[in-house]
């Protein structure tokens with residue numbers, strides 16, 4: 001949906017958003033202590049090492065909490081209501097805010113398994129989104145319109 | 146128990162009526178609040194030697210970081226102590242804490258703590274500005290968050306883990322409305338009583354919150370004067386002595402909180418109880434920041450007033466409402482009184498102080514000791530104050 005916000009990229013977060021453009025969920029992993037963390041930072045939050053590598057995540061996650069939102073957050077964000085605002089915990093550990101898309105809102109439960117898909121925003125940007133069920137395959141190239 | 150030197154106390158407290166002030170600028174609202182404090186308590190500006198202010202336009206992209214200087218100049222003061230402090234809704238609790246520390250250290254004798262704010266009527270562009278001040282602009286904002294939807298993450302998880310229900314949250318709003326109807330300043334003073342069924346029948350905003358689970362955005366402002374006990378006794382027949390203080394800073398944005406059912410209120414509460422040498426059973430009434438009806442349930446449990454998942458019984462049984470033995474949010478709470486924008490974190494402090502001072506008019510409760518809890522950000526930083534009638 002082109003009217004929706006496009007991520008504001010910084011040096012530390014560029015690899016995350018570059019991977020998302022290719023429909024991959026990528027996470028920073030510390031080369032010194034092995035911590036997989038989020039959000040991306042220049043230094044590992046656990047040990048302050050600057051040896052940051054990037055891994056491709058499994059795309060599997062679990063719903064930690066969610067809300068069915070019945071109001072427009074800002075101009076043009078949603079065209080049908082409710083939409084789902086959620087926090088998910090990735091199999092690799094980090095938590096993300098996301099929408100749960102392609103779902104039956106009334107059937108959604110905390111603890112449900114979800115998997116990543118990608119939503120096109122302006123300028124070729126894509127953002128990770130999550131939908132119910134396991135990933136169709138492990139290269140996480142599911143896109144939503 | 147850790148006794149503070151000079152017995153710091155809230156000597157005076159006042160708020161302007163929550164509502165809409167279209168003819169006043171934000172800066173004029175601050176001055177109106179100060180005029181109100183001076184008039185209500187017969188104070189002279191010369192009595193004030195410290196100024197702690199919340200930044201003018203706190204929840205906008207351009208908060209005014211020299212608000213204390215602007216106010217001092219406007220009032221003709223040259224204070225010994227002055228700062229603009231900012232920690233969202235926790236700002237005012239921290240102001241009282243730092244004023245008390247300054248007084249205990251002999252750095253000031255009478256510290257004005259003040260804030261006011263506009264909370265514009267909700268529209269998509271206002272919502273965008275507000276939401277950007279409390280969410281991660283890069284990793285949360287792209288998902289269309291609304292404030293109710295962010296708080297809902299806590300509420301839904303809390304319900305999931307502890308079996309709390311929508312009826313339980315609704316009971317908080319029911320109790321708040323009963324108190325608001327005893328407070329002529331409250332926005333819902335003239336509205337009818339509500340039932341749990343009414344709350345559940347009100348329109349859904351962001352599950353699990355119905356319209357009547359939400360605080361009411363408006364404009365407002367409040368101020369307190371924190372002084373030494375000696376000065377306080379000259380101003381007020383019964384000062385509200387500051388017996389305990391606690392502060393805790395946890396996660397930042399809501400999606401970073403690894404444990405959504407523990408925001409850190411228990412930590413600030415434990416520090417305040419330890420300093421006061423008191424336990425929850427010693428507290429007569431509680432004033433808790435309630436942006437949404439889930440907040441009092443979570444925090445009463447965090448603060449030790451009920452076991453996990455059990456705070457709702459305090460509301461269902463009527464103990465928190467007028468006539469009950471454990472009054473909560475006696476001014477109506479932000480849900481019944483109004484959420485005065487940037488200054489909302491002052492409302493529960495003013496009420497806690499007025500109750501302890503015996504100045505709460507038709508809603509006065511037996512109030513030897515108050516606990517006042519407020520927080521800032523997405524329940525990320527916490528302030529707990531314990532106030533009492535004797536130092």
Ligand SMILES: [Zn+2]
Pocket residue numbers: 030031032033034035044045046047048049
């Ligand atoms: Zn590391």
